[in-house]
Amino acid sequence: MGQKILFDKIHIPGIKTYDVYRENGGYASVEKALKMNPDDITEEVKTSGLRGRGGAGFPVGLKWSFIDKKSGNPRHLVCNADESEPGTFKDRYLMEYIPHLLIEGMITSSFALGANLSYIYIRGEYMWVFKTLERAIKEAYAAGWLGKNIKGSGYDLDLHVHCGGGAYICGEETALIESLEGKRGNPRIKPPFPAVKGLWQNPTVVNNVESIASVPWIVLNSGEDYAKIGLGRSTGTKLFSVSGHVKKPGVYEIEMGITVDEFMNSDEYCGGMIDDRPLKGLIPGGSSVPILPQHLIFKTANGEDRLMTYESLADGGFATGSSLGSGGFIVYNDTACIVRNTWNFSRFYHHESCGQCSPCREGTGWMEKILWRIENGQGTEEDIDVLWSVQAKIEGNTICPLGDAAAWPVAAAIRHFREEFEYHIRFPEKIKNRDHFVNEPFEKVKHLVAKETL
Amino acid sequence: MKVTIDGIEIEVEPGTTVLQAARMIGGDVVPPAMCYYSKLKDTGGNCRACLVEVSKGSEADPRPMPKMMPSCKTGVMDGMEVKVKTSERALDARKAVTEFLLINHPLDCPVCDQAGECDLQNLSFKHGLEKTRFKEEKRTFEPENIGDKIQLHMNRCILCYRCVHTAEQVCGSRNHGVLNRGDHAQISTYISASIDHEMSGNMIDVCPVGALTDKTFRFKSRVWFNKPFNAHRNCDKCCGKTTLWMFGNEIQRVTARKDEYHEVEEFICNECRFDHKEVSDWVIEGPRKFEKFSVINQNNYTRKMDTVKIATEKQILEGREQDRKKISMKEVPYKNTENS
Numbered sequence: 156m157g158q159k160i161l162f163d164k165i166h167i168p169g170i171k172t173y174d175v176y177r178e179n180g181g182y183a184s185v186e187k188a189l190k191m192n193p194d195d196i197t198e199e200v201k202t203s204g205l206r207g208r209g210g211a212g213f214p215v216g217l218k219w220s221f222i223d224k225k226s227g228n229p230r231h232l233v234c235n236a237d238e239s240e241p242g243t244f245k246d247r248y249l250m251e252y253i254p255h256l257l258i259e260g261m262i263t264s265s266f267a268l269g270a271n272l273s274y275i276y277i278r279g280e281y282m283w284v285f286k287t288l289e290r291a292i293k294e295a296y297a298a299g300w301l302g303k304n305i306k307g308s309g310y311d312l313d314l315h316v317h318c319g320g321g322a323y324i325c326g327e328e329t330a331l332i333e334s335l336e337g338k339r340g341n342p343r344i345k346p347p348f349p350a351v352k353g354l355w356q357n358p359t360v361v362n363n364v365e366s367i368a369s370v371p372w373i374v375l376n377s378g379e380d381y382a383k384i385g386l387g388r389s390t391g392t393k394l395f396s397v398s399g400h401v402k403k404p405g406v407y408e409i410e411m412g413i414t415v416d417e418f419m420n421s422d423e424y425c426g427g428m429i430d431d432r433p434l435k436g437l438i439p440g441g442s443s444v445p446i447l448p449q450h451l452i453f454k455t456a457n458g459e460d461r462l463m464t465y466e467s468l469a470d471g472g473f474a475t476g477s478s479l480g481s482g483g484f485i486v487y488n489d490t491a492c493i494v495r496n497t498w499n500f501s502r503f504y505h506h507e508s509c510g511q512c513s514p515c516r517e518g519t520g521w522m523e524k525i526l527w528r529i530e531n532g533q534g535t536e537e538d539i540d541v542l543w544s545v546q547a548k549i550e551g552n553t554i555c556p557l558g559d560a561a562a563w564p565v566a567a568a569i570r571h572f573r574e575e576f577e578y579h580i581r582f583p584e585k586i587k588n589r590d591h592f593v594n595e596p597f598e599k600v601k602h603l604v605a606k607e608t609l
Numbered sequence: 610m611k612v613t614i615d616g617i618e619i620e621v622e623p624g625t626t627v628l629q630a631a632r633m634i635g636g637d638v639v640p641p642a643m644c645y646y647s648k649l650k651d652t653g654g655n656c657r658a659c660l661v662e663v664s665k666g667s668e669a670d671p672r673p674m675p676k677m678m679p680s681c682k683t684g685v686m687d688g689m690e691v692k693v694k695t696s697e698r699a700l701d702a703r704k705a706v707t708e709f710l711l712i713n714h715p716l717d718c719p720v721c722d723q724a725g726e727c728d729l730q731n732l733s734f735k736h737g738l739e740k741t742r743f744k745e746e747k748r749t750f751e752p753e754n755i756g757d758k759i760q761l762h763m764n765r766c767i768l769c770y771r772c773v774h775t776a777e778q779v780c781g782s783r784n785h786g787v788l789n790r791g792d793h794a795q796i797s798t799y800i801s802a803s804i805d806h807e808m809s810g811n812m813i814d815v816c817p818v819g820a821l822t823d824k825t826f827r828f829k830s831r832v833w834f835n836k837p838f839n840a841h842r843n844c845d846k847c848c849g850k851t852t853l854w855m856f857g858n859e860i861q862r863v864t865a866r867k868d869e870y871h872e873v874e875e876f877i878c879n880e881c882r883f884d885h886k887e888v889s890d891w892v893i894e895g896p897r898k899f900e901k902f903s904v905i906n907q908n909n910y911t912r913k914m915d916t917v918k919i920a921t922e923k924q925i926l927e928g929r930e931q932d933r934k935k936i937s938m939k940e941v942p943y944k945n946t947e948n949s
Binding site: 508524525541554 | 655656658660677679682684701702706709712713743745748768770789790793
């Protein structure tokens with residue numbers, strides 16, 4: 156059993172309520188933090204090496220240190236609970252089962268940043284979690300952990316939960332801020348970064364739920380202790396939301412640095428492939444990151460064991476590696492149709508593109524349409540090349556990373572599974588007549604493709 | 610602070626953007642801009658047509674910027690080096706953006722009212738491909754009446770947000786905006802036919818494509834058949850300085866005066882634009898100069914033209930001789946006259 160930080164108390168019955176949470180040592184970090192110097196808390200978080208758990212992996216302490224304290228404007232902490240990426244559902248689990256941990260983290264982090272007004276921006280689809288959080292905040296207010304003069308320290312903090320309209324783009328920090336201000340959720344052009352001009356032009360820090368929920372442990376123990384967990388620059392623990400063809404899908408907290416093999420096959424975590432079918436592909440960090448083909452799942456391109464860390468999963472770039480992303484661990488066995496899957500992701504990104512900048516607005520729709528044709532046996536030979544070219548033209552040319560998120564899965568699918576695309580184009584009859592949810596294992600028909608190609 | 614654009618160094622004030630610096634230099638180094646409008650605040654960054662490569666960040670941090678940067682939103686740093694036309698990546702990105710913009714924009718320049726003064730037409734001419742790779746069905750919208758002065762043709766809109774900014778900053782009352790997301794996004798009004806502000810006509814001028822056109826001028830003429838004149842009148846609502854587009858003695862259209870980047874110099878009111886179409890209403894200053902290679906210039910025969918030599922072959926001339934006989938109708942009578 157690895158060290159648990161976030162899920163340590165999650166199995167205690169009634170931990171959702173304030174009384175049980177408090178009895179089990181809840182809000183101790185706030186008590187300790189209120190006696191500390193706020194800058195020391197930031198230093199502790201810096202020492203811990205905690206990296207943003209929303210996907211980008213930017214060091215949290217460093218982000219906090221960028222906040223403009225000299226301007227004299229009010230500062231804000233915004234918790235990004237707009238979790239909408241296909242395959243990622245870890246934050247929901249945390250908020251649903253142990254809401255007070257997030258609130259405790261919010262108070263501690265807000266104190267460190269000197270913020271007197273903080274927000275939790277939650278996606279609209281998580282209505283029941285929204286209600287859970289509202290109830291928990293009410294309890295925290297009643298117990299004096301929020302409001303004016305918290306526990307006699309002289310520090311004031313108001314915390315609100317804001318229910319978003321249910322748009323994936325509002326998970327991007329600047330679009331989230333726009334949405335929170337009551338506007339259309341279009342990303343802003345950076346710079347200025349939110350740490351300088353964010354919510355209502357005030358200095359703002361936007362952090363993921365998991366990042367904020369890790370702060371109480373760091374404050375209670377120490378940054379150094381946190382840095383001891385994990386491996387290298389990937390410190391601490393990380394939540395992974397596992398879905399797909401495994402025996403035990405779910406949300407797991409692991410210490411960073413265990414091997415992908417151990418995570419996938421040990422009974423403690425995923426428990427191996429369902430029905431013991433062969434593994435075909437793996438997306439380690441949510442739908443926006445590149446898929447890994449079978450030969451690159453357990454070993455990196457250098458032949459080393461692939462580990463559950465930021466560095467090992469990225470493996471020196473996107474050509475051979477992927478990314479840890481937000482921890483949406485999606486597993487495919489040999490019955491999965493990569494083309495259909497890529498089309499499905501592309502459909503999502505097309506639907507969720509905000510439409511502000513041209514490459515993403517027009518390109519995501521174009522990719523979806525080409526993939527739809529290929530998937531339905533109407534593709535032509537040049538379609539794969541056009542698709543490749545379109546994704547390359549979106550990547551890096553957009554305002555926010557949604558364009559990249561739409562392009563990477565397509566690029567990786569073509570790079571690693573090009574023969575499946577060719578199969579769809581060469582044998583449209585087979586594609587039309589198959590059961591749409593179970594694809595014919597490619598191994599069975601590979602010889603047909605080879606014959607035609609050679 | 611100093612900035613070098615395509616090897617040309619220029620001294621600029623802090624706070625200048627790369628696009629503004631390039632415009633100070635002028636000529637070929639100016640990146641095209643479809644959404645940026647210097648007369649409106651907070652525009653730019655959407656269309657990505659002005660992407661440039663920053664090969665040196667600044668004197669303090671000389672690292673190149675990894676991504677292509679939108680020049681209209683990138684502030685100049687001291688010692689920055691920018692590549693516009695000398696960067697393959699930038700040209701590729703521009704080509705890509707042109708292709709993306711043309712995906713859902715129909716290439717109906719022969720019938721579009723904006724032909725001749727369309728920024729996308731120019732962009733497509735300079736950076737576009739000769740044929741499209743987009744085989745899918747184009748996105749279409751139902752026609753919508755947004756008011757009695759302006760015609761909205763949503764199928765041609767490239768979502769540059771310029772008209773939205775104009776409504777906010779010039780008109781002061783915004784009855785329209787962007788609805789929906791992705792490529793379903795559209796300019797639309799909250800209540801049909803609600804755009805009636807006295808400065809609303811400026812939306813026509815800021816629109817870079819033919820999505821918003823003048824209802825009083827639509828299909829009356831092509832711009833290259835008109836002759837533009839600078840004119841002014843006393844107006845208590847605006848500056849009153851306009852361009853009149855004349856066909857003979859008739860004023861067919863009134864617009865604001867535009868600079869070399871097709872941006873209006875000063876916004877004008879709807880009264881000047883739509884209500885004064887008599888020559889006696891205006892003090893005409895003189896003919897307006899326009900770009901040498903503009904489509905509008907094609908009808909201008911005042912320049913000295915080279916003699917056109919037609920390379921003809923004997924056979925062709927022989928054939929023509931026969932044709933001439935037919936056309937002359939003396940030697941070859943009409944068939945029906947023959948029968949009768």
